[in-house]
Amino acid sequence: DTAVSQTPKYLVTQMGNDKSIKCEQNLGHDTMYWYKQDSKKFLKIMFSYNNKELIINETVPNRFSPKSPDKAHLNLHINSLELGDSAVYFCASSQAANTGELFFGEGSRLTVL
Amino acid sequence: AQKITQTQPGMFVQEKEAVTLDCTYDTSDPSYGLFWYKQPSSGEMIFLIYQGSYDQQNATEGRYSLNFQKARKSANLVISASQLGDSAMYFCAMRGTTGANNLFFGTGTRLTVIP
Numbered sequence: 281d282t283a284v285s286q287t288p289k290y291l292v293t294q295m296g297n298d299k300s301i302k303c304e305q306n307l308g309h310d311t312m313y314w315y316k317q318d319s320k321k322f323l324k325i326m327f328s329y330n331n332k333e334l335i336i337n338e339t340v341p342n343r344f345s346p347k348s349p350d351k352a353h354l355n356l357h358i359n360s361l362e363l364g365d366s367a368v369y370f371c372a373s374s375q376a377a378n379t380g381e382l383f384f385g386e387g388s389r390l391t392v393l
Numbered sequence: 394a395q396k397i398t399q400t401q402p403g404m405f406v407q408e409k410e411a412v413t414l415d416c417t418y419d420t421s422d423p424s425y426g427l428f429w430y431k432q433p434s435s436g437e438m439i440f441l442i443y444q445g446s447y448d449q450q451n452a453t454e455g456r457y458s459l460n461f462q463k464a465r466k467s468a469n470l471v472i473s474a475s476q477l478g479d480s481a482m483y484f485c486a487m488r489g490t491t492g493a494n495n496l497f498f499g500t501g502t503r504l505t506v507i508p
Contacts, residue, residue, distance in 0.1 A: 313495055320500075321432075321482055321500070321501050322498070322500055322501075323484065323498040324498075325495040325496075325497075328495050336495055368436065370438060372438075378488070379426075381428055381440045381443055382428075382438075382440070382496055383440070384430075384437065384438035386436065386437050387436050387437065387438075389436075
């Protein structure tokens with residue numbers, strides 16, 4: 281069983297479209313995250329939720345909207361996609377907000393044409 | 394503010410040799426954790442090793458060990474007996490205990506193991 285799973289793994293879409301990436305963890309963790317990895321491999325936090333509550337919201341365009349229906353799920357919706365949104369998006373989870381390593385999903389590669 | 398620095402964009406090592414990947418950090422948190430992750434070409438992020446700032450001993454996990462020098466604010470990863478499968482990007486990361494609770498990542502080091 282995959283601990284942190286995200287879908288889709290690959291997403292190719294046109295500029296201006298709206299798309300979602302879904303993430304689920306079966307580890308019983310309280311905290312979930314979205315990271316963006318750019319073409320230079322730099323990993324940057326976007327959002328973090330603890331027990332469905334948003335606790336980190338970095339400087340991200342408001343076209344990006346996370347949603348956590350329960351503590352096992354954290355989805356990312358992106359409106360009006362732009363070329364610069366092309367990246368690999370990683371979902372991750374940790375046992376609690378301030379402890380433990382992050383367990384990452386396999387990443388979702390988004391390509392905006 | 395927290396900062397992680399990896400000054401080696403790329404490293405080469407001969408198979409079966411040991412290699413050290415450098416990581417320095419800066420934080421005002423009295424307590425923090427340091428992590429190393431491996432990202433092979435397949436793209437997944439694999440947790441390797443963890444060091445707590447108050448841990449008395451350097452962390453070890455199999456062929457991985459963390460050379461933690463608190464006064465120098467360095468947390469270098471040592472990989473012993475390198476294998477071809479060790480070729481990957483390696484990221485150092487830090488989490489403090491106050492303020493934001495996410496991991497801050499360095500820019501990574503690409504390790505290539507030469508047969």
